[in-house]
Amino acid sequence: MNEKILIIEDRADTMNLLKFALEKQNYAVISAENGKRGLNALEKYPIDLVILDIMLPDISGKEILKKIRADKKYSRVKVIVLTAAKISEKEQKEFFNIGAQGFLFKPVQIEVMRNEIRKILEKR
């Protein structure tokens, strides 16, 4: 069964790129353009991994991460933060502490991203 990846990303072009790049790798990709929809999709589908943007129109990436980690039924869901924002190392650590498994900066090399996802999913 294909692993399900939820992408929460508000930029359509970025979403399409990610979707294309990941579907090519045979992942089932579910897209959500804001935090609310992301959380709904998480409820609805058995998601394995979330690619989470930080700057979203409604809820911040950090809040979404906190919500995910607050619910025990999502304890197996992996989260990779993907952002274009300049995030200090201190803040990155904070994300890891809350419960992220990966941290990537846009524009990340597609291959680097794919490797990271694979690595994290393999760890399960």
Added chain:
Amino acid sequence: MRDKKNFLNPKNENSLGFSTSSQRTAELNSVGNKKEKFSERRAMLSILEDLEEANKKLKESERKYQNLADSALVGIVQSSLKGDILYVNDALTKMYEFPSKKEFLSAKAPMLYKNPKDREIMINNLKKNRKLESYEIDMLTKKGRTITVLTSIILSNDKISATIVDITERKKAEEDIFRLNEIINRVRKINQLILREKNQKKLIDYASKMISSKKGFSCVFIALLGKEENLAIKNVCAVSKEHFSEKQLQKIHNQKYIEEVLHKKIVIINDATMSPYKQHFTKNPSHCAAALSLHHDNNNYGVLTVHFPPGKICTKEEVSLLKELAGDLSYALFSLEMEEEKKKAEKEVIEEKKFSENILSTMSEGVDIVDENLNIIYMNDVFLKAFGKEAIGKKCYEVYKIDKKQCEKCPLKKPIKIGETKSLIVPGIVGNKTFEITHTGINLPNGKKGILEVFRDITKEKEAEDALKNLNKELEQRVNQRTIELKKANEELKILDRAKDEFVLLASHELKSPLFPITGYIELMINGELGKITEEQKEKLNIMHKNAKDLEKLIEDMLELSRLELKKLELDINKNDIVAIANQVKESLFPLAESNYAKISIKSPEKLLADCDEYMINQIITNIVKNSIMYRKPGKPNKIEINIMKTETDAVISITDEGRGVPKEKQNKIFEKFYRIKEAVKRPEEGAGVGLSIVKGLVELHGGKISFKSRKGVGSALTFNIPLKKLKGGKNE
């Protein structure tokens, strides 16, 4: 009162009645001998010398007071606690003999003191008391002259403001007055002693002559007591040496004898063998005498002893005659003393008048003398004109003070110390002025004590001082207001800073987000995931990708720089090994170095720990080494050396290369933002020129400095230092 003339004037027309002093003086003078006159003259001569000296001093002090009035200008100075002079007025510049204000302002305040410790003491007092204080202090002028100044000083806002008055001349004049007073007192005392001795001697000689001329009285002996020294025989006089030598008489009239007579008032010795005074008359047992005490009221003056020829019995009439004689003599002595007192008082009044007229009235300031009961007993011309003669005898505070109350710190509340001079600043004097009153404890001519007060109107000084105080207060208020404003502005700035920071964050996000689809799709296309592409297409896609990456680097540099400028870059300071960091850099740059014919070597101790941000130090070294790699001489090998040294306080890192070097005229520009020398711009493989300005910013954030040396065609060397210990309160906090 008995009639003196009756008894005393049986033969001689000259009376011993002592009715008037002039009469008596005339009588006495007629008895004085030549020897006395000579010693009198000599004494007078010495008095004259003293007076002449006094006169000289008088003139000097007059002149000095004139100078004083001329130079009574108030200097104003403001200085910092450290001693920097912040403000000085013309008067003070003149007072301290500086050629110009400018020169004064470059001087240091402690240098102005004769004893620089005085300043520390004053400052300590000011810090403790926080109020205006006055000091009399010795200062040094620019020319090295010592001047005594009176300074009123206040500390406010860590600034010392002072008004300064040169009182050197006044001080000298005050000392002179005091010395003059001493001389006058001495002269007075000598005069009195001479007069007293002279008069007593004359009186006794006269009396004894008179008595011995009487029938039957063979020898008169008068022993007088000194006034101050209790019962000491001062004046002994014997006119007849019929029965006793003077030595013998002296022996008879010893202390014990006189005491006994004074106690019994009258002793008649008709037969010495039977008398309790036997021991006094052992040489001549049949000796007869009458001894009478000379006293008036409760004062004992001495003893009169009248010796009779042997065997003579004193009759009742003779006894009463002698009694009367002793009474008259006592009264004469009493009057003489009274006369002396009166004369002394008169003389003192005259002297006092002369003293005051000559010295005090010439003073430009108001002068008075107040006795212990606060009554004004003297005023100089200045005060007499101001308050009128009727003020003399009144209480000082009733005359001078507006509130008619005794001054709070009145020196007369304590016992007067002769010669002690102190100053007092008293507000609310006539016309609501403020005076500085310098008072000196002095002996008054009547033997009592009093104070000599010199009044100086310091209203204007006080006003200047108050103005200065107000100015300071105003300044303080303004500073406080400004501080509040600044704090507010600072708060606003912080908010703005945060907003800017957020903007940078947002800008970074907004600028880099569109890059991702570009680079991402290019990568997918190059991979062939979007369909087969030709080699040429692939080549062009690579160029596109590289440019997109350059753009990303440019954005990052720009944002980093703007964060640096906002000083918002957070340093994660830990103890890190700089040598290890350098080795990491060497390793990570190895591929780039190799492809550019460069060889990186490190010369360093084994380990060098410093408080720093590991990532930032890595960035600094990486940036510099990258530059060294890139600015190579075309087609030539490049040797890059990272040299790490340790000093007592710093890690010093120096990176040298054998690259193209930077022309001298352009060397000072390399740390400027976006500056790159022309040749470098042409090279397509390089990033933006912000590199070195970021490096500089990062080094400075650590509290270090960076320098650059280069020779065109030879190579470059960049050296920077990182303090080993984290700077407290520095930029990296």
